[in-house]
Amino acid sequence: MATSTLTFVIVGQEDHPIYEVDLTGPKEQQTQYLHQFVLHASLDAVDEQMWLSKEPHLKIVDRFNGLNVTAFVTPGNTRFLMLHDGRNDDAIRAFFTEVYELYIRIMLNPFHSPTSRITSREFDRKVKVLAKRLIG
């Protein structure tokens, strides 16, 4: 597992994933499963920690074998999770803030319901551009 890790997931208000992207390219299946597992496991930690701070940015909420999960919770209880291997916290913070803007625009689309998956290609493209620009 020499390749770097950077997976971004948006979890909807009813604990279902509405958007997932692997920002460092495709992985082996085994690794993918591990990443999913770590991300899902971190949801409990997010639930606990979101009440300890008034900030939507939660910093690193969970760790597993050198994999870190950083979280952001919107007021509507949608969670942004980023799985990474110890990257710059500020960069991820900036990334979340920008993605939040994009996310709001998606939610304002009258054809989108809060529980449906985000399938917009434009959103996908912008998230990838942001990740490249801010996190690298």
Place this chain on the structure above:
Amino acid sequence: MLRSGPTGARNAPALEQINAEVFTLTYGSIVRQLISDYEDIEEVNKQLEQMGYNMGIRLVDEFLAKAKISRCSSFRDTADVVAKQALPMFLNVTANVTNWSPDQTECSLVLTDNPLADFVELPDEYRELRYCNVLAGVVRGALEMVNMEVECRWVSDMLRGDDCYELRLKLKEHRDEKFPYKDDD
């Protein structure tokens, strides 16, 4: 975000304004409701147009009362007034009038910005939806009240991937004002 006053029109009167997002989201939920009620996109297009028509026949009086414009001498004038005065007054956007047909009965109103469709992305199953059809109805209704029978349809739509919104107007009949009485009645 509050809309600033209509900047496009020079002598536009101060009208009450509404928050643009409230407006956009309200229209969005109307369209959604129509889709779930009728379950047929063609029918939704028709209903939107009809709703617009009903608005247009009322709105034209409001417009004429407040805009303080003089009588239009040709269809060309009318199209200009719609694009440069009526649209700024009610939607805070201006349109360009282009693509005149040689006999001056057809033209296009081209909008590059459309507050009705902010935030909207059409899902694939609604490709045939004319999201802004209400506007076509408004123009048709309003012009009918001033004795012009026009046909309005959207020929380009940014929601479907075109690079502007283009509303095609076609003058079908220009009725002269008829008085119900003859001189000797």
